[in-house]
Amino acid sequence: MIVKLENSLFQIEPTFKIGILHYNKIVVSSSPQMLKGRLQLFQEQLFFDLEDKSVTEFDGIKEWRALWKKFGADPNRYRHSTEALYRRIAKQNYITPMHSAVDINNFLSLRYEIPMGIYDRHKIHGDIRLALGDENSIYMGLNGRENKLQNIITLQDTEGPFGSPFVDSVRTAVTEDTTEAIQVVFLRPSMNVEDGQQLLTSIGTMFTQIHGGDFTSTVLFHENKEWGI
Known part of the structure; x- marks a missing residue:
């Protein structure tokens, strides 16, 4: 499988970059209490922060907007x-735990203020292409x-689009039966490649501490547009 960024993305935003993590031999289950507790506590702290600061004032939110x-x-x-x-969260409509993979994905997305998606590798067909969606x-x-x-970044395989920083599809969703997954980290354009790779290593380490298995990762950007899994 090849993951590739379309050149058209860089014509619009030359600093566009994403992180890709590939997990193998993982075990997805009900979240451990530690993860549930961290997710709940972070949301409660964020709720109080949002009383004094609007959502669009957070750097990561602002940059992705x-x-x-x-x-x-x-x-x-x-x-x-x-x-x-x-x-x-600003409305105290907190995220309820689903399973370990989704819960850690949500926690890390909140913590780093960037969109993230996680997909079952065996439900993806052929190579993955990142491009702007059309009609x-x-x-x-x-x-x-x-x-x-339309005009939203999408992940596409031979069957069509299946993921985006907007909302992911049902078709490639991770479940408790998933043993191999691909996680996409929609990095801030302002983040340099080295910091991006360090962030991916931290994310992968935390994910495998909970799920077992192993991971590889890379940052895709204008000088490194594709990666073979």
Whole structure:
């Protein structure tokens, strides 16, 4: 499997970059109490922060809103996933635990203020291409709705789009049966490659401490557009 960034993304934003982690031999289950506790505590602390600071004042949220607009989508109509989570927490509508992979993905997305997605490797067909969605980019999302992804960054395989920093599809969702996964970290454009790689190492280490298995990772950017898994 090859993961590749389309050149058109760099024509719009030359500093665009993402992190990719590949996990193998993992065990997904109900989240350990430690993870549930950290997720709950972080949300409670964030709720109090949001009483004095608006969602759009957080650096990561702000940067991804600007990128969203640059690619041609309306950040007020189609909010990226992390902003949507922050707005939920501002209303004390806290995220309830689902399973270990989703819970740690949500926790890290909140902590680093960036969208993240995790996908079952065996439900992805062929290579993965990251490109802007068009009028035909539609899928049933984890939000229970059919989502149109025009001018939104999408992950696509031979069957079509399956993921984005907006909402992910039902088709490639990780479950407790997943043993191999691909995690996409939508890094801030302002982050340099070295810091991005350090962040991926931290994320991968924390993920495998909970799920076992092993991981490899890389940062894709204009000088390193594709990676073989």
